[in-house]
Amino acid sequence: MRFGVVTLFPEWVEQLTSVGVLERASQNGLISVTGFNPRDHATDNHRSVDDRPFGGGPGMLMQVDTTEAAIIKAREALPNAPVVYLSPQGRALNQPLVQELARLPELILLAGRYEGIDERLVDEHVDLEVSLGDYVLSGGELGAMVLIDAVSRMVPGVLGDQASAEQDSFAAHWLDCPHFTRPVDYRGNTVPEVLRSGHHGRIEAWRLQQSLERSWDRRPDLFERKRLTTTELSMINEHLSTLEK
Ligand SMILES: CC(C)(C)c1cccc(C(=O)NCC2(NC(=O)c3cccc4nocc34)CCCC2)c1
Numbered sequence: 115m116r117f118g119v120v121t122l123f124p125e126w127v128e129q130l131t132s133v134g135v136l137e138r139a140s141q142n143g144l145i146s147v148t149g150f151n152p153r154d155h156a157t158d159n160h161r162s163v164d165d166r167p168f169g170g171g172p173g174m175l176m177q178v179d180t181t182e183a184a185i186i187k188a189r190e191a192l193p194n195a196p197v198v199y200l201s202p203q204g205r206a207l208n209q210p211l212v213q214e215l216a217r218l219p220e221l222i223l224l225a226g227r228y229e230g231i232d233e234r235l236v237d238e239h240v241d242l243e244v245s246l247g248d249y250v251l252s253g254g255e256l257g258a259m260v261l262i263d264a265v266s267r268m269v270p271g272v273l274g275d276q277a278s279a280e281q282d283s284f285a286a287h288w289l290d291c292p293h294f295t296r297p298v299d300y301r302g303n304t305v306p307e308v309l310r311s312g313h314h315g316r317i318e319a320w321r322l323q324q325s326l327e328r329s330w331d332r333r334p335d336l337f338e339r340k341r342l343t344t345t346e347l348s349m350i351n352e353h354l355s356t357l358e359k
Contacts, residue, residue, distance in 0.1 A: 115220065116148070117262050118149075118150055118195060118220070119222075119224075119255075119258050120150045120188050121253075122153060124148075130259055130262055145262075150187050162177065167229065174229065175231060176227060181235060188222045197223075198240070198243070199240040199254075200223060201254065204242075204244040205245065215265045289332060291328070294306070
């Protein structure tokens with residue numbers, strides 16, 4: 115899958131493929147990340163890329179002509195790519211949307227800076243607005259990087275068999291169970307016996323029970339619109355009966 119990112123800081127997003135899973139995926143030709151910088155199209159001697167907002171007010175906007183020139187360059191390089199604008203007004207990024215985007219062969223991401231971009235650029239070039247969450251950010255690059263990481267992990271071959279099996283367990287929507295590794299006794303706190311029993315059935319049941327209890331206690335919203343299996347239901351009921359005591 116090929117990603118084009120329209121950003122004033124291409125070196126930032128291109129760093130994504132320099133470590134870990136995405137580095138190997140990039141070396142294997144499974145993904146690529148290319149920056150398109152509006153500053154490369156600046157013609158004035160200050161190489162400015164921002165412009166003043168009509169109507170006044172604080173802050174600047176990304177300049178229309180240099181930003182559009184970078185978008186056009188990206189669309190020439192990735193002709194079948196939809197354009198996703200990372201913005202506070204966007205649809206919240208979640209795993210279902212990540213899975214949808216991972217089916218595309220290529221994708222262009224537009225990362226805003228300053229106070230954002232001219233609305234006419236959104237109307238002309240943007241197919242989908244996506245938001246990372248409700249907090250103020252300095253730019254859309256972090257959103258672009260999170261999206262690229264999450265989507266790339268869903269591209270076949272990017273994760274090894276082991277990791278993609280883990281991925282599937284996460285995709286069950288429940289929070290993760292507690293994890294333990296050496297030493298057995300850490301400051302007097304020992305690893306739960308069941309995990310050292312070698313009894314895989316019991317271990318799997320314990321992990322699901324823990325995931326469900328944590329999800330129930332910390333993220334009850336995960337239970338909305340979710341059909342539980344009979345096993346999951348009985349585990350939750352067991353947890354509730356302990357809570358009521
Ligand atoms: C209500 C609330 C969400 C707090 C809000 C209201 C109005 C503005 C801003 C704000 O942060 N504006 C600045 C910019 N923000 C983002 O790009 C951005 C922000 C958040 C999630 C994102 N996901 O992708 C990109 C994102 C826009 C232009 C450059 C940076 C935030």
